[in-house]
Amino acid sequence: MDEHAFSSSVVQRIVTAAARFSSFRDATDAVRMTGVSISENQVRRLAHEVGRELIARRDQKVVEHRRRQLEPRTAVVPEAVVVEVDGGRIRTRAAGAGPGVHEAQNKEDKVACLATLKGPVFATDPCPEPPDGFQCPRRVRRLVQQMKGPAGEAAAPENPDESPPPVPPSDEALERPRWSPERLVRTCVASLETSASFGPMMAAEAQERHFYAAPRRAFVADGSAYNWSIQRGYFGTFEPIVDFLHAVCYVFSSAAAVRADEASGWSQYLAWMRACWQGRVRDVLTELDHWQVRLGEPPPGEAATAEERRDPRRVVAQARSYLGNNRDRMAYPRYRREGLPTTSSLVESLVGEVNARVKSKQKHWNRPGGAESILQLRAAVLSQDDRLPRFFAERPGSSFRKRGTLCHKSEGVAAQTVA
């Protein structure tokens, strides 16, 4: 028991509800339905308190990992593992500035998915031709719109009123029959910290799950530079794989930009996409180089308008840069033979699940740390490792209880305006 007038198991239910439901208000209603009398402020305060304890525990594990004192919590060495990382954006506000939203800013949250995999290895490429999903115009266009970034519209600053981008279709939806590895157990690491701090958190989680001992290891991400800094720094022995879906988006955008009409653009996309699928990225780069020469170099400076962003010179330059920087991480036929994933669909879907709790029009989290604690709780309930029950089983009590009644006065820890 702790200083609250709730037993440990009731506190566990309260913070689980706070992490599972999309707002503290919904969580409070859910807890009340179980017969526990509690206010929204109490739910919020308890959630942040436990979240802060999870942060402390996570940071302690990072220190132990750095000192090489962190032991795996399982004796089982997984057959194959993947670490995927991606980022999202959440809205924040200045803390202590009174009711309402002040100095609204978007902050990037980073989400990592660590999953064990099951699946065979192959002597030859089990899927040498691209699946139908990548050859269907409607599906590819939708995919490109969903992924946004490489489609040419992505560089637009985030509109505070836009809805969160939908999760792109998974491997399973795009590819049949299934040759890609099957996910077994997933755990999640999420934080607003910088990549320099996030890498060690991921590494500690991987160490606890015995990932470094697995015979087949992969690290999948999009082309963001910080992803590969983390990979080089903490997952150097993992096969670096750039997400195929992101590559498809760049290829589609550049094919559409260089051709005069839609039909020839589609044919060009099919040829380049097939080349990427078959690991012939250098061929695509050579052709893009020729197109860049023909079209001319992109104008200097950032594109300010949508039209400037659609400038074929810019689109081709972006694709050349993306594919050029990542060509060594695009040996997709070999990855398929080795039974490794080729898309970051696991983390894309996980980001969607995290966002369902932390991101909406009404949610503005206090800077700097308002969302960090709730991210820990959300990551805990999305992880399939009983993280919260384990935490509560080991959570120490307090000798100093501050209050003796069920009615607590509100403390200044309100983390968001409406949530």
Place this chain on the structure above:
Amino acid sequence: MSTPRFTAEELDELRQLAAAWGKIVSKRAFGEDGPGLDVDFRTMEQIATAAAQGLTEGALQQMLQQQAQKVPDEAPCPTCGEPCSTRPHTRALAAQGATVQQAERIAHCPACRRDFFPPAGGSGVG
């Protein structure tokens, strides 16, 4: 001190014991013959829930009281280690299925100028 954990079999045994007390509850509510045909399930459910809540309250209160009695009259302050005298204290505690008056002991450290609650067995953990 580590909390003794009960096995699933041991817990099931306790559940079966409590289930047998259902006959007593039924007898107390409806007499020897049990509920008539005019009693709907909702009413029976209310009775069972009230009985279960009472059982939870009674069991928790008894265990907490017995545990509180085992706390010594004097306990060292967690901060300075100075021995301080303890006195009985109760507070409302929301637990699964019931709210109980938790019996415990409280102490005051004059040096640190704060109250503290000496842990009773494993209740300090969790």
